Amino acid sequence: MQLRRKHVAWGAAAAVAVALLAWAFSPRPVQVETAVAAVSHFEQGIEEDSQTRLKDRYTVSAPVAARLVRIALKEGDRVAAGDVVAVLLPTMSAMIDERSAREAQARYQAARANVTAAVARVDRAAVSLDKARLELERTEKLARQGFVAPSRLDEARLGATGATRELDAARAAQDAAEHDRDQAAAALQPVSGSVRAGKPLALRSPVEGVVLRIPLASEATVAAGAPIMDIGDPRRLEVMAELLTTDAVQAQPGRRAVVERWGGPPVEGVVRRVEPGAFTKVSALGIEEQRVKVLVDLVDPPVGWEVMGDGYRVTLRVITQSVDQALVVPVGALFPIADGGMAVYRLESGRAKLQLVDVGGRNGSEAWIRSGLKHGQVVIVYPPPAVQDGKRVAVRRPER
Template sequence: MKHRKYLAYAAVALSLAAALAWAFAPRPVEVETARTRVGLFEQAVEEDGRTRLKDRYTVSAPLAARLTRITLRAGDIVTQGDVVAELLPVMSPLVDGRSMQQAVARLGAADAALTRAKAQTAQATVALDESLLDLKRTEQLAAVGFVSPSRMDTARLAATAGRRALDAALAAQEAAVHEQDFARAALAPSEPGRAGRPIVLRAPVAGRILRVAQPSEVTLAAGTPLLEIGDATQLEVVSELLTADAVQAREGARVIIDRWGGPPLEGRIRQVEPAAFTKVSALGIEEQRANAVIEVQNAGDAWRAVGDGFRVNVRIVTASASGALMVPVGAVFPHAGGMAVYVVEGRRAHVQAIDVQARNGSDAWLRGGLAEGQEVVLYPAAEVRDGTRVRTRVP
């Protein structure tokens, strides 16, 4: 009996020891895993962009004038040559008391100048008549030989000089008449009903009205913009790249345009502008950026709904390789001066050094260190060490 009792005690003690050993034994760490794969690797620069018209035309006032009300609105379609605005000559400004006195004095001076010019004309006419009579008498005397040839030449020159003096006097009289008209016009009251013939402005190209800067009737200075016209179907995308990224964005590089309200579109970089500019970020940091101009290639009917200045997202492919061995970047971590991953072998995680050639937002392109199809730990927790037992988490 005692022997059986001891055996029972021993069995209970072994059960308790086994239970304690099982309770305090290390559990496998639950991890999320992925497998390496071979495929197309692309490295890209991702930035915001905006659409803009390739050609934009601004209709402006060619001279100071009064604009009649523009009936066109943004979005209206116009053809080349359509009337888009009308300008009327500016009315004369109001005249104050001093200006009125000056105008009256200017008219009096013009009247006096005209009187003097008429007197000079009469004087020149008398002098011409006298020189012509003298020439006639001299010619009669020269016919019978009583006048020398030099006297005859003097008479002819005097008659010619008289004619020139009369012409000058008549011209001065004509100028005085115009001066009088000018001075009289300054005193004439302005008549709103006789503002003059309107100047018509026409659309330089066919397209849509983008913006009407001056819809109401107003008096404008020369060069004031009135409205903008452009072809809304001819759009390009402009993205402001950091200069470090702009160096990698080559002309002709492939671009993926998305988040514009439709399916992703293909594009190509047409030009990276050579001059950079300073832009302050949302964090208040000054950044040097350059514009990349992108041509949209496979635009469909949905793209027609996009207008000028719409926001889009662009991914500029700077490196591409087919048949590349890739591992998710979430599995890569620094180790011993290089990079490594945890490879799952026999339900245990082992550190494996890798040689990373390039990476993008989701994958790392490997030169070596792994083979296709190997299982690696994603986002390894602090509990994972070399040789740790792991268990794949079931989603």
Template structure:
């Protein structure tokens, strides 16, 4: 009887030890983070940095070389269409040094001598013309009396015509010599404090604000020099540089949303995708092909009036929008060996790998068309140790 009790005690201890070992080495449920499959509004968008830009900017430049008066306008000042924004006056002549002065004096004396010579040639041509004119008149009288032949009369007439043309040429040469003398004398005129001539007023082409004033002080400017830029901040657009692979989805008319500008989101629509792309090097040194996408704003809040040209914003181009879509967190997506997507679903305390079909995804949620139902619990960010059939336990919050 004593031996039996001892045997029973040994057996009991052995069983307890075996049970303890079995419990110690038995696989425990894997703690995982889970989320529910929901149904609701789904949006797929392309998010990219953008900047504001005036749809039209006007650069006012100098049409000719002139002296620019000091511009009183500054960046941000309002102007009305037709207002005078800049005043141009003729430039002063260049200063004359001693050598140039002597050359100018010699040139003036030469011009004066040329005028005198041209005047002498005019007098000589006038005398020759009077002589041939008298000879022709004499020949006309003699021809009427029959003392001069017809050929002689024609010769005197032609001589009179030639002498008259020589006189006109001499007078033209004399006039040209006088102009050259005036031009040579103008170089020696004293330089005044200002150049003569009426000032030229440059006026604003539109009503808007001054964006930039490159030259603020008085200066002499060359033709086509930019003096200031004017734009209308009420006509603003947003420019986003999208990857060419994303830009094909941003067709004209696509809804866009402007965020992170300092106020509530602003709705807009894509107006144009520029036809030419350009190469841009990313922060990681990768060459990317990008294209400018222009977005017009639908309605802007009052705070948007403080936005200016070149302000940074965040652009979301909505490429898909579904009101009643089955959604699952993107962290629950698991790629399979075949390249398809799947998700681990918690069924009766165990993980089950279920293939799914995706119609779209954004930064947070994925749109599922098959494989999951609203209310299913899926494992989010499944650890490497999870597998199909593995016991799992949802991690307690906090």
């Protein structure tokens, strides 16, 4: 009896050990994540990091070299068309060193000497004119008495006329010499910052808008053409994206676009222009790419994006495909198969079932399934390599 009990105990222990070994070496279900195929709105588009910019940007610049008065306006201040935004004053004369001062003094002395010589020439021309007039009077008397030929009278008249012209020329030369003297004297005047000759020049805003940028607010001397400030209307914004030429072919004018990831709600837009010329741009990986600029107008009222400013970084999504009532699954559920098609794994009775699908399109998160799946079916997302057709799987519980 004891021997039988002993045999039964050993048999039970052996059975338990075999069961434990069978359980230990039996295949475990693969832990997977799942999602449900659902009907919703599907959109496919081209995404690119972009930036905003003003449609019309006006730069107020200095028309001449002048002294800029300190600007009281600040970035963000509103101005109306015709408002004075800056004032220019004539620049002071340049400071001169000792050598230049001596040269200027020498030029002044030379100008004074030229004036003296010009005065002497005027006096000599006046004497010559008096002499010519006396000669003309004597010749006319003799001509009336018949003692002088007519040709002699003509010569006297021409001599008087020439003497008059000589006097006029000498006086003009004297006037020019005096101006040269005054100019040389002006160069010797000391530089004074308190004296501002001439009228101030007011620069006015060409349009109504907001002051965007003031390169130099303090008083300073600026060159001709130097920018004073930028003015524009922030309510007239556009988005500029540099798309690959292969993507720009699909982003034709009139396409719907969405501006996202700017710090506020999505903003609707429409493609206005695709510039005709492309350019080469080197990517972050050092690859040369051909890109083209695409301009997008914002169609939503400014109330929704008025806090967005010029030069903001945004994400532009140009919609190339839009489908209502589309069956969508996470894009991570798709994987390619050998014949070039696409497939997913369905979850059915705790096992993975390979299912071929017809993909109509995909975006960054979802894929549109034309056929192969039904609404409500469960698919495996990011299937691990151990998952195969018919393999037992278990849904991974989310960690708390």
